[in-house]
Amino acid sequence: MFLSSLQSWLSKAPNYTIFRVNKLANFDCNILQKFLEVQSKELNSSAIPKISFVKPDCIVIEQWPEGTAVERSSSEVIVDTMCGAAVLRGSHIYAPGVLGLPTNCKLDEKVDIYADLDGQCKRGLKLKYDGSKLYVGTGQLKMLRYELFDNEIQAYGVAIHMLLPASRLPVINETVCPKGQLLLQNFPSIVAGWVVDAKPYEHILDMCAAPGNKTTHLAEMSDDKAHIMALDKTEQKVAKIKQTCETQGVTCVKAFVFDSRKCHSDEITDLKSPPFPSNTFDKVLLDAPCSGLGQRPQLKESKMSPKMLQSYKFVQRKLFGAAVRVLKVGGKLVYSTCTITVNENEGMVTWALENFPCIQLIPAEPFYGGPGLPDVGLSDEQRIMVQRFGPEEDPLRKVEDLSQNTIGFFIASFIKVSDHKINSGE
Structure with a gap:
């Protein structure tokens, strides 16, 4: 019932485009201003986005x-x-996302873009699609049919240069500035980094780090002087972390292919690579694998089964247990997800406090999101300590439109107060 009540909000794009500025680079905001001024002429607009x-x-x-x-x-x-959702967030259209294109279209012709809501459009369609579809914007054609569909090899590159998405968000990305100065990132993800509050020379673990956006944020916050270990399960994901670090000019991160559920071992004394002994890290970020149901816009309802939804909490619990063990006494653990389910958010906080007497919930400051949901296991005192980003309004903490018109997200922060025995609730 909770998920279905949010469906209208989830189906719409956020109202804002967010960039994280690299503190290690010299960023000039005038570049963004000038780029939008050029776009305003294309759109015959007398004003640019604020x-x-x-x-x-x-x-x-x-x-x-x-x-x-x-x-x-x-x-x-x-x-x-997927392509339609990206367009509504301000992206151009790349060749792999195009399914249907009329035969008589010419290069640089203006075209209207529709997302196939039924998933029934066959790639290479020439005729008008009569299935369920949603208008997502208008752009200029940059590839013809033979380039998109007539080759055996999948075409790549910008197929349609977007002029204006239906969401009215500007078509813009980090490439408008010199490499490494800006990074497109959802607002709550940036807030999660602020909650960790990385400092120079701290030992920090980012447990599920790909693609490295939060990892590099922590590095930049510490002036590239923290000692950050970034883990993820596959070589491909870790390669992406390393690439992001290189792009952002970050050098204080060491990335490893490793399953973070197994990142703790007291048989190991070497702190240079996983697994790690108890009480190793000053701070741990667990941006946990989750159902991802906070992503926006969702142009079709999730078909995730109840069994699949329930499965995430078991992985999250294993990861959380490992995080507590490698965290130093007095250290901070930040838990976050990009989903809206109670089980993966408030439910995880309740479970953690019941099973780990050695940790305490602390305010996940700075606060931008609203409090946790009521009547799902947390007291008002506990609800006000966490952050939930969504359309809900709660008298416990009023939030700005920016925090309600972003993706669904959750952040909780804990401190390890002792090395007391951990209950067997994993």
């Missing part, structure tokens, strides 16, 4: 003003829902 800073390392760009529009086209291009 740009503001939440903190020096977080830029918010709002939608184009109401009334901003482009002339629609009679030519329809069909894309898959």
Whole structure:
């Protein structure tokens, strides 16, 4: 019932585009300003989207003003829902996402973009699609049919240069600035980094680190002087972490292919690689694998089974147990997810406090999200200590529109107060 009540909110794109600014680079905000001024001429808009800073390392760009529009086209291009969601967030359209394109379209022609909501459009469609579809924006065609569909090899690159998404978000990404200065990131993910509050020379573990966005944020916060271990399960994911570190100019991160559920072992004394002995880290970030049901926009309802939904908490519990063990007494553990389910959020906090007498819940400051949900196991005193990002309004803590019009997200923070025995609740 809770999930279905949020479906309307989840189906819409956030109202803001968020960039994280790299503290290690010299960023010039005028570059963004000038880029949007060029776009405003393409759109015949007299104003550009408002740009503001939440903190020096977080830029918010709002939608184009109401009334901003482009002339629609009679030519329809069909894309898959993943591509459609990206368009609504301000992305151009890349070749793999295109499903259908009329035969008579010409290069640089204006086309209307529709997402295939049924998932029934066959790749290479020439005719008008009569299935369920959603208009997501208008753009200019940059690839013709033969480039997209007539080759045996999958085409890549920008197939449609977007002019204006239906969400009115600006079409912009980090490539408008010199490499490594900006990173597109959801607002709550940036807040999670602020909650960790990395300092120089601290020993920090990022347990599920790919693609490295939060990892590099922690490094940048510490002026690239913390000692950060970043783990993930596959070589591909760890390669992405290393690539992100290189792009951001970060050198204080060591990344390893390792299952973080097994990152604790008291048979090991070497702190240079996993597994790690007890009481190794000053801070641990557990941005846990989750159902991902907070992502927006979701253009079709999730078909995840109840059994699959229930399965995530068991992985999260294993990871949490390992996190507590490798955390120093007096150290901070930050737990976060990009989902909206109670089991993976407030339920995890309740479970953790019941099974780990050695930890205490502490305020997940700085606060930008709302409190935890009521009547799901946490007291009001505990609810006010966590952050839940979503459309809910709660008198315990009022939040700005930025925090309600982002993705669904959850953050909780704990301190390890002793080495007391851990209950066997994993």
